Amino acid sequence: MIKIGEKQKLRIVKKTDFGVYLGDENERVLLPKKQVPQDAQIGDSLMVFIYRDSEDRLLATINEPKLTLGQVARLKVKDTGKIGAFLDWGLEKDLFLPFKEQTYRVRPDDTCLVALYVDKSGRLCATMNVYKYLGTTMQYKRGDMVRGTAYQYIEKFGMFVAVDDMFQGLIPKKECYGGLNVGDELTGLRVTNVTADGKLELAVREVGYLQRDEDADKILKTIEEFDGVLPFSDKASPEVIKRELDMSKAAFKRAVGKLLKEGRIELTETSIRIK
Numbered sequence: 001m002i003k004i005g006e007k008q009k010l011r012i013v014k015k016t017d018f019g020v021y022l023g024d025e026n027e028r029v030l031l032p033k034k035q036v037p038q039d040a041q042i043g044d045s046l047m048v049f050i051y052r053d054s055e056d057r058l059l060a061t062i063n064e065p066k067l068t069l070g071q072v073a074r075l076k077v078k079d080t081g082k083i084g085a086f087l088d089w090g091l092e093k094d095l096f097l098p099f100k101e102q103t104y105r106v107r108p109d110d111t112c113l114v115a116l117y118v119d120k121s122g123r124l125c126a127t128m129n130v131y132k133y134l135g136t137t138m139q140y141k142r143g144d145m146v147r148g149t150a151y152q153y154i155e156k157f158g159m160f161v162a163v164d165d166m167f168q169g170l171i172p173k174k175e176c177y178g179g180l181n182v183g184d185e186l187t188g189l190r191v192t193n194v195t196a197d198g199k200l201e202l203a204v205r206e207v208g209y210l211q212r213d214e215d216a217d218k219i220l221k222t223i224e225e226f227d228g229v230l231p232f233s234d235k236a237s238p239e240v241i242k243r244e245l246d247m248s249k250a251a252f253k254r255a256v257g258k259l260l261k262e263g264r265i266e267l268t269e270t271s272i273r274i275k
Helices: 209-225 238-245 249-261
Strands: 007-016 019-023 028-032 045-052 058-061 072-080 084-088 095-098 111-118 124-127 145-154 158-163 167-172 185-194 200-203 265-267 272-274
Touching: 007 028, 028 045, 095 111, 145 167, 145 200, 158 185, 158 200, 209 238, 209 249, 209 265, 209 272, 238 249, 249 265
Parallel strands: 028 058, 095 124, 167 200
Antiparallel strands: 007 019, 007 045, 019 028, 045 058, 072 084, 072 111, 084 095, 111 124, 145 158, 145 185, 158 167, 185 200, 265 272
């Protein structure tokens, strides 16, 4: 059976002036002449990838695509049009990414994480909704550092991340600090939990004193931007702290405590000042 979107070994059943036909008595697909090995003979088997050409005809190629059916990969946007974008996936015909399958609008030269699927008309297309194409893993444990691609934000849950561009990960809403954006390639993610079914829960912030030092520096810089007086104290609401400093109230209080201990700031009921 000839399977679109997959690599498979097919037998040469007929030779013509414009190429060879691969398959069997019931199904055949053309491999263009320029891709046929010089010494190929009827009965030989070739490893090929099956897709559709610009006229929607099934075609075989010995070229290596950058992803196959159900896989996930980062592809470069070559162009955009009225109905979607076109991606470089290593074949002569670019891969179509419809607008409805984009989680954010891509532009030429962007790189985006996509999966390959077959649409209702039998054509191969790309989708940025990659959740169901990502796997699970037990190879990581709590405290491990990983990398990944942020591919979707859902207000109720947080930022969904493709860890290693292969596995299901989530930065919970309460951990979404640092100006995260869909499409970002993220490094330094810390595994905070591995669920029983192999999904990864993540944090973007370092643990312990390392993050506290970063947060303290950020607070000092912000106070300087406010001419030496921050117009709220450690009693400010979490919303104010997140808006002005993009950190949680707990992280803010830890960093303020460090600065107080070092004698670098003064704290009042309504403000924080540099000493």
